[in-house]
Amino acid sequence: MNTTMSHAAINGDAARAAKGRPGQATAPSGCSEPHAGGSVGAAPPVVYGASERPPRGDYTRAGADYTCPQDYDSYTAADHDTYRRLYARQAALLPGLACDEFIAALPSLGASDHIPRFEDINQRLRQATGWEIVTVPGLIPEVPFFTLLANRKFPVTDWIRKPEEFDYIVEPDVFHDLFGHVPLLFNPIFADHMQEYGKGGLKAHGLGACEQLSRLYWYTVEFGLIQQKDGLRAYGAGILSSSGELQHSVQSPEPQRLPLDIKRVMRTRYKIDSYQQTYFVINSFQELFDKTAPDFTPIYQRLHGLPDIAAGARPAEEEVVQH
Numbered sequence: 001m002n003t004t005m006s007h008a009a010i011n012g013d014a015a016r017a018a019k020g021r022p023g024q025a026t027a028p029s030g031c032s033e034p035h036a037g038g039s040v041g042a043a044p045p046v047v048y049g050a051s052e053r054p055p056r057g058d059y060t061r062a063g064a065d066y067t068c069p070q071d072y073d074s075y076t077a078a079d080h081d082t083y084r085r086l087y088a089r090q091a092a093l094l095p096g097l098a099c100d101e102f103i104a105a106l107p108s109l110g111a112s113d114h115i116p117r118f119e120d121i122n123q124r125l126r127q128a129t130g131w132e133i134v135t136v137p138g139l140i141p142e143v144p145f146f147t148l149l150a151n152r153k154f155p156v157t158d159w160i161r162k163p164e165e166f167d168y169i170v171e172p173d174v175f176h177d178l179f180g181h182v183p184l185l186f187n188p189i190f191a192d193h194m195q196e197y198g199k200g201g202l203k204a205h206g207l208g209a210c211e212q213l214s215r216l217y218w219y220t221v222e223f224g225l226i227q228q229k230d231g232l233r234a235y236g237a238g239i240l241s242s243s244g245e246l247q248h249s250v251q252s253p254e255p256q257r258l259p260l261d262i263k264r265v266m267r268t269r270y271k272i273d274s275y276q277q278t279y280f281v282i283n284s285f286q287e288l289f290d291k292t293a294p295d296f297t298p299i300y301q302r303l304h305g306l307p308d309i310a311a312g313a314r315p316a317e318e319e320v321v322q323h
Contacts, residue, residue, distance in 0.1 A: 057138025149198025
């Protein structure tokens with residue numbers, strides 16, 4: 001998941017210490033544009049927040065929309081092995097913790113013993129929901145990200161972490177983006193929600209409301225939980241690609257779990273350096289689609305000037321979802 005918000009919580013454990021999703025160094029604030037690390041090629045590298053770390057990824061490959069061909073020939077045997085080991089570890093943790101829709105769709109990624117070719121996934125994905133994944137060299141700005149989503153295109157980073165980064169990586173890599181995000185794009189309702197999010201993001205950018213919308217992305221697409229008949233399960237990519245947060249979010253008695261309320265979510269800060277203290281729960285993807293379908297402009301107006309709610313705040317009057 002490549003962008004200001006999609007890249008905020010990337011890889012659960014990896015997202016802990018630096019991931020505000022963006023660049024994973026800090027969370028996006030407002031709708032400010034990221035700083036360009038110098039004009040290289042058609043698309044300058046992207047750095048979010050105050051990070052002094054050079055952007056990762058070869059942006060000389062990117063066009064004006066930040067997309068580029070997947071550099072498949074550059075993958076080494078070690079790269080494919082890293083993907084295989086990450087996939088095997090995470091897949092073994094899914095039963096009883098990940099939502100049914102994710103588990104059912106995961107095989108659509110193809111073979112798990114090597115990094116898949118994006119065009120192979122796209123053949124299945126286009127047929128299922130009309131979506132496709134496109135390659136990007138790394139983090140991309142908000143407007144290109146929203147524009148891609150609005151056109152049913154999901155940006156996926158094509159480089160993979162080094163073996164020494166197996167348990168911790170700052171930016172989202174190909175494993176996080178593919179394993180965490182792409183399976184649910186095979187679900188028609190969730191796929192439609194993601195397109196509407198992209199359209200809403202373009203509108204929020206014009207209204208100066210990207211901070212509010214980024215919180216919605218964080219607490220749903222990245223760290224969302226869903227109540228199934230057989231119990232609470234995870235559907236957020238930041239959870240599903242994290243060995244630690246997957247168990248914490250569903251089983252730990254420590255965090256609070258609240259029913260999804262759009263205004264509450266948009267006022268709630270989130271943690272980028274630890275497991276989440278608050279999770280928001282839906283009962284179905286149809287509920288997520290229905291609650292996020294209306295025009296948010298009146299909500300942005302009502303929230304203007306209201307104080308933020310701390311990530312772990314526990315107002316006594318709120319209903320808590322039992323797990």
